[in-house]
Each structure stands twice: as C-alpha cells, then as structure tokens.
Amino acid sequence: YSKPRVRKLTGQEPQQWLFRMGGDTYGFAPAYHSQLHIEREIGGQLQIAVGNFVWHKQKHKGSRLRLAIISGTAEVRLRQNKRCLLQRISIPKGGITKVGRDHWRPTRCDSMDFVEKSGISMSTQLIPEPPRWHRWHLEIQGGTSFSNGALRTGGDWMTGGAFGARFRYVSFGVAVWGTSLAFTTGDYTQLLFEFRGEGGYRWAWKRLDLFIGGYLSAGVLLQDTNTTSYPSFSFQAGATFTPAVWLTDLLALTLTLDAGIAPVRIQEQWQALGVFSARIGLRFQL
Numbered sequence: 660y661s662k663p664r665v666r667k668l669t670g671q672e673p674q675q676w677l678f679r680m681g682g683d684t685y686g687f688a689p690a691y692h693s694q695l696h697i698e699r700e701i702g703g704q705l706q707i708a709v710g711n712f713v714w715h716k717q718k719h720k721g722s723r724l725r726l727a728i729i730s731g732t733a734e735v736r737l738r739q740n741k742r743c744l745l746q747r748i749s750i751p752k753g754g755i756t757k758v759g760r761d762h763w764r765p766t767r768c769d770s771m772d773f774v775e776k777s778g779i780s781m782s783t784q785l786i787p788e789p790p791r792w793h794r795w796h797l798e799i800q801g802g803t804s805f806s807n808g809a810l811r812t813g814g815d816w817m818t819g820g821a822f823g824a825r826f827r828y829v830s831f832g833v834a835v836w837g838t839s840l841a842f843t844t845g846d847y848t849q850l851l852f853e854f855r856g857e858g859g860y861r862w863a864w865k866r867l868d869l870f871i872g873g874y875l876s877a878g879v880l881l882q883d884t885n886t887t888s889y890p891s892f893s894f895q896a897g898a899t900f901t902p903a904v905w906l907t908d909l910l911a912l913t914l915t916l917d918a919g920i921a922p923v924r925i926q927e928q929w930q931a932l933g934v935f936s937a938r939i940g941l942r943f944q945l
Contacts, residue, residue: 669727691727703739743768800940853878868903911942
C-alpha cells in the first residue's frame with residue numbers, strides 16, 4: 660500500500676520494515692514531509708542524520724541533489740578525501756532546506772562511521788531531474804515583422820510584442836503588431852492582434868535549447884485606427900525556429916525566427932503573401 664504512494668509523492672524508492680503484531684503483518688516507512696537540497700558546489704561523501712534515520716550518498720560536484728526527507732533537526736556530514744565537515748540544520752515540516760558551501764565546520768572523520776543502535780540506515784537513489792522542456796515555461800518577446808504585400812503598398816516594418824506559454828513540443832500565445840501605412844491621403848495606423856499555436860521537435864543539450872516546427876495563427880487586423888477602424892481577419896501558417904540559452908536555472912534568452920504565408924484578398928483576387936518575423940526575449944521556467 661505505501662510503496663507506490665511514497666514513490667509517487669517523493670520520487671524515491673522507500674525502504675520498508677515488516678513486523679508482526681497480534682498475528683498480522685505490518686509495514687512502515689518514513690513520512691517524507693520535507694525536502695533537502697544539496698547545491699551543485701558540494702561534492703563528496705554525504706551522511707545526513709535526522710532522528711533515527713541516516714541517509715548516505717556519494718555526490719559529485721556540478722549536480723544538485725534533491726532528497727525527500729523527514730522533518731526535524733539534522734546533522735549533515737561531508738567527507739572530502741581526508742577532510743570532514745559538519746553542520747547542523749533545522750528541516751521544517753513541508754518546507755525546503757538548502758545546503759551550500761557556507762556554515763560548515765571541521766569535525767572528526769571517524770564520527771561518520773558511527774551509527775547508533777537505534778539508527779536505521781536509509782539507501783538513497785539519485786533520481787535524474789526531468790529535462791527543462793518537461794516543465795511549463797512563460798515567454799515574453801519583442802521584435803519586427805514584414806510581408807511583401809505591405810512593402811508594395813508603401814508600409815514600413817511592423818513592430819510588436821508577444822507573450823506565451825511553452826510545454827514540451829507545443830506552445831501557444833498572443834501577439835500585438837503595429838505599423839503605419841502612408842498614402843496620398845495621409846498616414847494610417849494599423850494594429851494586428853494575433854493568436855498563435857506551435858508544434859514541432861525540441862532538443863536540449865546542457866544550457867542550449869532548440870525548437871523547430873510549424874505554426875498557425877489567426878487574428879484580427881484593425882485598419883486605419885486613427886480614423887475609422889475597419890476590422891478584418893488574418894491567417895498565417897509557416898515554419899518557426901527558436902533557439903534559447905539558459906542564463907540561470909530559471910531564466911533563458913530566446914530568439915524566434917518565422918517564415919510563412921498569409922492568404923489575403925487584394926483587388927478581388929486571393930494572394931499568398933510571404934510573412935517574415937524575428938523576435939528576441941526571455942523565457943521563465945515555472
């Protein structure tokens with residue numbers, strides 16, 4: 660009963676003990692209410708003791724260890740070759756406690772070999788963190804766009820911004836574009852409100868994150884907003900390429916390049932105009 664639930668809640672394989680009472684067999688496991696995060700800069704043999712439970716782990720630098728653990732006062736011991744360190748921390752129930760390079764003090768190395776009779780040694784297994792693209796990301800971008808149709812009619816480049824969410828191989832969002840068209844009767848401001856969806860292939864390596872695929876968008880174009888607004892619908896389809904570089908664990912710099920077509924009706928005839936855009940922005944991991 661407890662094994663699949665402990666694995667689902669904590670990501671760890673529970674160690675269980677069976678005992679008999681009154682002719683029935685019972686099993687019990689630690690109540691993992693809290694989390695202990697050992698930061699990337701820590702490396703060596705770890706021993707974490709909370710109450711009667713002791714966890715052991717050989718940790719390498721450069722990877723973060725996230726351990727589901729019980730709450731209480733903990734002694735964290737670290738052995739690096741012949742040098743041993745100790746710090747005592749308080750792990751609140753339901754909270755996250757982080758251990759970094761600070762607050763360590765020297766201790767005797769033979770103390771790491773001592774386990775009380777009532778102490779229960781726990782096995783630990785480092786569960787690989789899921790790839791970043793298995794989590795939800797929020798993106799905000801700004802950039803420019805143009806089409807061969809707008810240029811032929813005297814319009815300049817469109818500028819605007821986009822906001823969206825990305826998860827694995829898909830993303831969706833909204834964008835606002837604006838431009839000014841010059842005619843003999845004056846200049847006219849135009850606004851395009853666009854709803855967009857993407858799907859494709861995603862590849863990640865270290866701090867590099869690449870996405871290539873296709874997009875579909877539908878929007879409302881408000882023409883001549885500085886006089887009388889004439890709304891019309893807009894549709895686009897094309898290919899998109901989005902590379903990203905993670906600056907921190909939660910923040911990335913992104914670039915999006917699009918090339919597509921937009922069917923429009925000009926002088927009672929349907930035409931497919933080429934549409935190209937480039938946007939740069941930030942991505943936030945939730």
